[in-house]
Amino acid sequence: MSLSHDFALGLSSLPLAVTLWSALRFTPLRTAVSVVLTVALIAGFASLGLAGFRPAQPTLEVAILPMVLAMTVNEHRAVARSLLRRATTDALSGLPNRGAFETRVRLALRDPANVPLALAYVDLDNLKLVNDTASHQVGDALIQAVA
Numbered sequence: 001m002s003l004s005h006d007f008a009l010g011l012s013s014l015p016l017a018v019t020l021w022s023a024l025r026f027t028p029l030r031t032a033v034s035v036v037l038t039v040a041l042i043a044g045f046a047s048l049g050l051a052g053f054r055p056a057q058p059t060l061e062v063a064i065l066p067m068v069l070a071m072t073v074n075e076h077r078a079v080a081r082s083l084l085r086r087a088t089t090d091a092l093s094g095l096p097n098r099g100a101f102e103t104r105v106r107l108a109l110r111d112p113a114n115v116p117l118a119l120a121y122v123d124l125d126n127l128k129l130v131n132d133t134a135s136h137q138v139g140d141a142l143i144q145a146v147a
Helices: 005-025 028-048 061-088 098-110 127-133 136-146
Strands: none
Touching: 005 028, 005 061, 028 061, 061 098, 127 136
């Protein structure tokens, strides 16, 4: 191999690409470890003048980009989980809402390993009467107690 600048660029691009992939795929802690190892590897090669590198000062930007990307992706995943939880769960009772219930039932019915299933249905008759006479807070407490 010649000690050209293209070779040095290629040698540094591969670990950087793997680090960016790690930022998209793994948790920030794992990404931090991979960034530290990648920067140490590249800085070691550069400081020794190996693999086509000219001895130079390593920069902090190499480590910042993957870490910012990893934290952003991690925050995006947390928000997506929170939105999914809010979209599939009843806020008052904490139970799956109708859409989530129907999805789970469809999946259970498709699974041939399931033994015959049973469904228990609870209906709170005259809940409007409880809300109108005792208050909505009492009606909410009744729903939570039954749930």
